[in-house]
Amino acid sequence: MRSTLRTRTLRTRTLRTRTLRKAVIVVTAGSLALALTSCGDDDGKKPSGGGEKTSGSSLQLPKLDGESLEIAAVWTGDEQKNFKQVLAEFEKRTGAKVTFVPAQDPIINFLGSKVAGGAPPDVAMLPQPGAIKQAVAKKWAKPLGKDAQAQLTDNYSKGWQDLGKVDGTQYAAYYKAANKSLVWYNTKVFENAAAKEPKTWKDFMATAQAIYDSGVTPVSVGGADGWPLTDWFENIYLSQAGPEKYDQLAKHEIKWTDPSVKDALTTLAQLWGKSDFLAGGNKGAAGTEFTKSVEQTFTGGDQPKGAMVYEGDFAQVNIQQTKAKIGTDAKVFPFPAVGSGEPPVVSGGDAAVILKDSKASQALVTWLASPEAATIQAKLGGYLSPNKNVDLSAYPNEVQRTIAKAVIDAGDDFRFDMSDQTPQAFGGTPGKGEWKALQDFLMNPKDIAGTQRTLEAEAAKAYKD
Numbered sequence: 001m002r003s004t005l006r007t008r009t010l011r012t013r014t015l016r017t018r019t020l021r022k023a024v025i026v027v028t029a030g031s032l033a034l035a036l037t038s039c040g041d042d043d044g045k046k047p048s049g050g051g052e053k054t055s056g057s058s059l060q061l062p063k064l065d066g067e068s069l070e071i072a073a074v075w076t077g078d079e080q081k082n083f084k085q086v087l088a089e090f091e092k093r094t095g096a097k098v099t100f101v102p103a104q105d106p107i108i109n110f111l112g113s114k115v116a117g118g119a120p121p122d123v124a125m126l127p128q129p130g131a132i133k134q135a136v137a138k139k140w141a142k143p144l145g146k147d148a149q150a151q152l153t154d155n156y157s158k159g160w161q162d163l164g165k166v167d168g169t170q171y172a173a174y175y176k177a178a179n180k181s182l183v184w185y186n187t188k189v190f191e192n193a194a195a196k197e198p199k200t201w202k203d204f205m206a207t208a209q210a211i212y213d214s215g216v217t218p219v220s221v222g223g224a225d226g227w228p229l230t231d232w233f234e235n236i237y238l239s240q241a242g243p244e245k246y247d248q249l250a251k252h253e254i255k256w257t258d259p260s261v262k263d264a265l266t267t268l269a270q271l272w273g274k275s276d277f278l279a280g281g282n283k284g285a286a287g288t289e290f291t292k293s294v295e296q297t298f299t300g301g302d303q304p305k306g307a308m309v310y311e312g313d314f315a316q317v318n319i320q321q322t323k324a325k326i327g328t329d330a331k332v333f334p335f336p337a338v339g340s341g342e343p344p345v346v347s348g349g350d351a352a353v354i355l356k357d358s359k360a361s362q363a364l365v366t367w368l369a370s371p372e373a374a375t376i377q378a379k380l381g382g383y384l385s386p387n388k389n390v391d392l393s394a395y396p397n398e399v400q401r402t403i404a405k406a407v408i409d410a411g412d413d414f415r416f417d418m419s420d421q422t423p424q425a426f427g428g429t430p431g432k433g434e435w436k437a438l439q440d441f442l443m444n445p446k447d448i449a450g451t452q453r454t455l456e457a458e459a460a461k462a463y464k465d
Helices: 018-025 029-036 077-094 107-116 127-136 146-155 158-162 187-193 202-214 227-241 242-248 258-272 280-287 290-295 315-319 360-369 371-382 398-409 433-443 448-464
Strands: 068-073 097-102 121-128 172-179 182-186 309-312 330-334 346-354
Touching: 029 242, 068 077, 068 107, 068 290, 077 315, 077 371, 097 330, 107 121, 107 127, 107 242, 121 146, 121 172, 121 360, 127 187, 127 346, 146 158, 146 172, 146 360, 158 172, 158 346, 158 398, 172 360, 172 398, 182 315, 187 371, 202 258, 227 242, 227 290, 227 309, 227 346, 227 433, 242 258, 258 448, 280 433, 290 315, 346 360, 360 371, 433 448
Parallel strands: 068 097, 068 121
Antiparallel strands: 121 346, 172 346, 182 309, 182 330
């Protein structure tokens, strides 16, 4: 799942958050509540504040009759199903045959086995900038051609282009973005508890207490997958420690034993240390998959297993698997500000990387970098594009239009998911590194010092390797 956000390379670029914060702060609790009243369906009107984008002439793709190629990604369920519609349009336009290859997570390991067996896919969707660097270092990734680069120049901010570069060469095109600073909630529970959308961490804990007092467990956490726990930490850390420290920790310029990490874990323990506040308690939360953590928040009417669930805009796909209607039964508020910090804005994304260079693979990535391709999936919901020439009216509901507009309006100013910037062994491997350390911390939130030592030992090893 998700991802899934520097000028120059990821090692040297310092991203600023001010513009994105201003854009997303507009999506305050109140404005979201207003926007969400019309989220159920697309009324065909232009979204307020968003004019039409000019995407230029229709993309010209080569004829590829008789060509076959594979594209690998870890996407499942509706995310995979919707992406296949984008591939089907590419087939229709070119005559090529594209096969979607379901990949195991972490995908870099999956690709390693395919390369070793002499059968890598033509294109792979990589969810971490660190994975892109690894693919380049291993000489798997091939540079993008002029047509794909032209699409990037026309349709993407410099920041999104640079995320796909290694040592100045363009190796990747970001197809999918994510706003990973959102909290979704069951509106019936909030109404029954007279709970308000919180703007600060202090307010968030007070809201959780009010919900608990009403007889419902406040928070659903998807701890079994590991990566949602890193996102919890990153939002708290970015808000509390600030963007400069965030960048330093992402590059391991400061250690995980730094006092700023202790402060963030201490804040996180305020929630994770209250077992009654977590659906299933600490043990149950640690064993809950992300998809279930979302679904159990919006099933059971006004008596769900959890009233709130943190995660990105892509959680809409899972909400749609329930009977809950976004904008009526399910609403969202920005991740609250911690202490004296600003509301955090953490982004993620998935980028197309060519492993087998050919006319067909270059054409496929060129297609994925176009507004035409992104528009197809935008209309299907549960998807956010970093392509600035996708008309906002393509998104099926107002909340998604608002989130998409905030990402585009940010230009180059955003922070990419920290764990996605780190070596895969530390920030992107199930049962290892940061994922495992935070899963252990979820089970024992009192062990802050021990968690810091484990995180630092794992990070030091991964960065050295």
